[in-house]
Amino acid sequence: MTKIDNLLDNKGTPLDKQSFTWRELAGKPISKLDDDAFTRVRVILMNGVESDALRLKHFGSRFHKELQLPLAQIRRVEQHQMTSINWLLSADHSPLETTVAYEQVAIEVTAAVAQNEPDPYQAQTYRFGLLEDFDHLYRYAAMLDRLEGKDANNILQGYTDLVPGRPTSEHHRAPGDDLRDNYEKDNAALITKIHAALITGAEYQTHDYYMNIGPLFADPVARALYAEIASVEEQHVTQYGSLQDPAETFMEKWLVHEAMEVYTYASCAEQEENPRLKAMWERFVDYELGHLNLACELFKKYERRDPAEVLAGPLPRMIEFKSQRDFVRETLSREVDLRAHGIDYVPKEKEARPSLDYRAQLNSEGVPANVVSAGYTFKPGTELNEVGEQQ
Amino acid sequence: MSEPQVILGTNRTGVQTSPEGTARQLEATRMFPADVPGDMSVYTAERERAIREADLIGSVPPPATTKGMVKTALDKTIGKAPEVLIDKLGERLAFERTGVRLYEAMVAKATSAPGADPALVETLRSIQADELEHMNIVREAIETLGGDPTAMTPCADVAGVKAMGVLQVLTDPRTTVSQSMSAILTIELEDNAAWELLIELAQKGGHPLIAKRFKHALEQEETHLATVRQFIRTDLLEQVS
Ligand SMILES: [Fe+2]
Ligand SMILES: [Fe+2]
Ligand SMILES: [Fe+2]
Ligand SMILES: [Fe+2]
Ligand SMILES: [Fe+2]
Numbered sequence: 001m002t003k004i005d006n007l008l009d010n011k012g013t014p015l016d017k018q019s020f021t022w023r024e025l026a027g028k029p030i031s032k033l034d035d036d037a038f039t040r041v042r043v044i045l046m047n048g049v050e051s052d053a054l055r056l057k058h059f060g061s062r063f064h065k066e067l068q069l070p071l072a073q074i075r076r077v078e079q080h081q082m083t084s085i086n087w088l089l090s091a092d093h094s095p096l097e098t099t100v101a102y103e104q105v106a107i108e109v110t111a112a113v114a115q116n117e118p119d120p121y122q123a124q125t126y127r128f129g130l131l132e133d134f135d136h137l138y139r140y141a142a143m144l145d146r147l148e149g150k151d152a153n154n155i156l157q158g159y160t161d162l163v164p165g166r167p168t169s170e171h172h173r174a175p176g177d178d179l180r181d182n183y184e185k186d187n188a189a190l191i192t193k194i195h196a197a198l199i200t201g202a203e204y205q206t207h208d209y210y211m212n213i214g215p216l217f218a219d220p221v222a223r224a225l226y227a228e229i230a231s232v233e234e235q236h237v238t239q240y241g242s243l244q245d246p247a248e249t250f251m252e253k254w255l256v257h258e259a260m261e262v263y264t265y266a267s268c269a270e271q272e273e274n275p276r277l278k279a280m281w282e283r284f285v286d287y288e289l290g291h292l293n294l295a296c297e298l299f300k301k302y303e304r305r306d307p308a309e310v311l312a313g314p315l316p317r318m319i320e321f322k323s324q325r326d327f328v329r330e331t332l333s334r335e336v337d338l339r340a341h342g343i344d345y346v347p348k349e350k351e352a353r354p355s356l357d358y359r360a361q362l363n364s365e366g367v368p369a370n371v372v373s374a375g376y377t378f379k380p381g382t383e384l385n386e387v388g389e390q391q
Numbered sequence: 392m393s394e395p396q397v398i399l400g401t402n403r404t405g406v407q408t409s410p411e412g413t414a415r416q417l418e419a420t421r422m423f424p425a426d427v428p429g430d431m432s433v434y435t436a437e438r439e440r441a442i443r444e445a446d447l448i449g450s451v452p453p454p455a456t457t458k459g460m461v462k463t464a465l466d467k468t469i470g471k472a473p474e475v476l477i478d479k480l481g482e483r484l485a486f487e488r489t490g491v492r493l494y495e496a497m498v499a500k501a502t503s504a505p506g507a508d509p510a511l512v513e514t515l516r517s518i519q520a521d522e523l524e525h526m527n528i529v530r531e532a533i534e535t536l537g538g539d540p541t542a543m544t545p546c547a548d549v550a551g552v553k554a555m556g557v558l559q560v561l562t563d564p565r566t567t568v569s570q571s572m573s574a575i576l577t578i579e580l581e582d583n584a585a586w587e588l589l590i591e592l593a594q595k596g597g598h599p600l601i602a603k604r605f606k607h608a609l610e611q612e613e614t615h616l617a618t619v620r621q622f623i624r625t626d627l628l629e630q631v632s
Binding site: 029032033034035036037090091092146153154155157158159161162163164167218219220221224323325329332366370371372373374375376377378379380381 | 400416
């Protein structure tokens with residue numbers, strides 16, 4: 001069950017059959033050493049998707065008394081899906097190694113989305129954000145090497161390049177330059193709505209993760225770097241969140257979110273090599289179809305409209321979980337000097353005063369990303385490996 | 392030993408499992424070189440700045456009992472700065488207390504993990520009993536000096552941070568007996584050095600009775616270390632023969 005030709009045809013698992021045990025929630029983790037890096041990418045991505053499923057439904061509940069019970073019921077399942085996924089990360093991942101994996105998710109998934117996205121402005125936005133998370137990876141890799149004496153490629157497994165992107169020191173923008181133009185709900189393709197929900201959710205969890213683990217570090221440079229990059233991730237949430245049409249009702253956003261969950265789990269199930277995880281992804285595709293159907297019923301009841309108005313249209317191919325190296329390099333070569341001016345992308349020279357001032361202030365006592373990566377060149381086996389380049 | 396503790400498999404972390412990917416990563420470093428001048432010294436300089444500006448982790452609580460205060464006042468004339476000894480005693484107490492828990496985790500491992508060995512469990516239980524005894528010896532010493540054995544002193548706190556890695560190794564269900572025993576080894580190595588130092592410190596501080604009781608603990612720690620070392624050695628040699 002990995003092909004979804006028509007989302008609305010399949011009823012999935014009924015909500016009352018979506019059950020867990022504590023042992024399932026805290027099951028056996030993946031192997032940091034033996035599992036494929038893209039298995040970890042999927043684990044992190046789906047954790048982000050589920051945490052956003054909770055977030056969206058909580059906000060909906062604050063506005064809709066009549067939806068509070070069904071939302072609470074579905075949320076309980078989302079909570080347990082999220083737990084069984086997030087607990088797949090094994091304890092031998094240091095928080096910094098997990099961070100490297102988070103940025104690999106941001107790069108490889110955003111690059112896949114950027115190429116699948118039919119709306120040129122939305123696609124440009126993904127490419128713009130991509131080059132920033134790409135730079136984060138380089139700064140964190142330098143820190144992993146210089147703080148813990150570890151090779152980031154033990155996590156990345158050769159799929160993702162480790163070089164500067166648009167420098168982190170230049171990501172800091174005034175809020176007005178982080179907002180983007182939104183899609184129009186009646187004209188946008190379903191996949192455009194799905195992408196915006198997906199990438200916003202992924203960035204949100206990255207932000208929250210950095211905010212939680214930053215203070216766990218003793219090293220002052222690490223604490224500072226997490227503070228700096230968490231701030232950029234908040235900008236990314238602002239940016240991607242504003243891609244959605246604010247004219248959508250809560251229920252429309254809810255339908256899109258459940259459809260996004262179905263699509264993303266189906267993409268995971270299609271490409272997963274680890275049989276235990278593949279079974280989990282397949283199970284959750286069916287759970288999400290159950291959520292989607294329930295949401296559709298409530299949509300008919302309360303909005304008295306056909307869910308097809310929101311969910312119509314074919315879904316393109318699945319998210320491709322593979323190295324997007326060539327696309328990333330091409331984007332890097334062409335667009336590294338783009339900056340944001342309001343909702344527009346402009347050459348570096350055209351950046352406006354508010355962002356320049358904002359950045360100058362924040363950077364005025366030094367830039368953590370620069371401290372950590374001064375003169376840093378990735379080498380297999382870390383920069384301490386004398387023969388690293390000859391590999 | 393029925394189950395092997397080390398296996399050959401699909402480890403994907405090194406360059407040999409992704410030679411093409413690594414070659415392209417290196418190509419990328421030539422196409423897009425480092426953009427910030429400098430080297431590791433920039434990082435170190437920032438650390439140094441932070442160290443100069445930092446506060447301490449915390450303080451040693453002043454002795455609370457009247458009896459204690461008198462003693463401390465008296466001892467001040469004999470040994471200087473009793474808070475140094477109280478701090479290190481607090482560390483020893485915390486370390487031995489955590490040690491009891493670490494051995495509990497080690498017992499589970501020795502019972503069920505690849506490389507399990509029932510004879511080892513008995514040894515571990517006896518070491519664990521020693522660690523508990525040591526904890527109580529230190530508690531009594533702190534009480535004698537009028538200190539508060541329930542307080543977490545700065546060195547006790549730091550000892551807890553240090554033990555976190557060992558704890559993670561021992562409690563991870565996936566680690567082997569061999570991996571876990573080598574984590575125990577780091578504990579026992581430190582245990583030995585620390586008791587030695589503490590005895591000297593107690594003597595210099597003018598507390599010969601305390602020092603005497605500590606000598607007994609040190610002798611036990613020497614046995615622990617020898618036992619752990621010997622086990623690790625035999626276990627590894629058996630695996631290769
Ligand atoms: Fe879900
Ligand atoms: Fe990032
Ligand atoms: Fe980001
Ligand atoms: Fe859902
Ligand atoms: Fe010991």
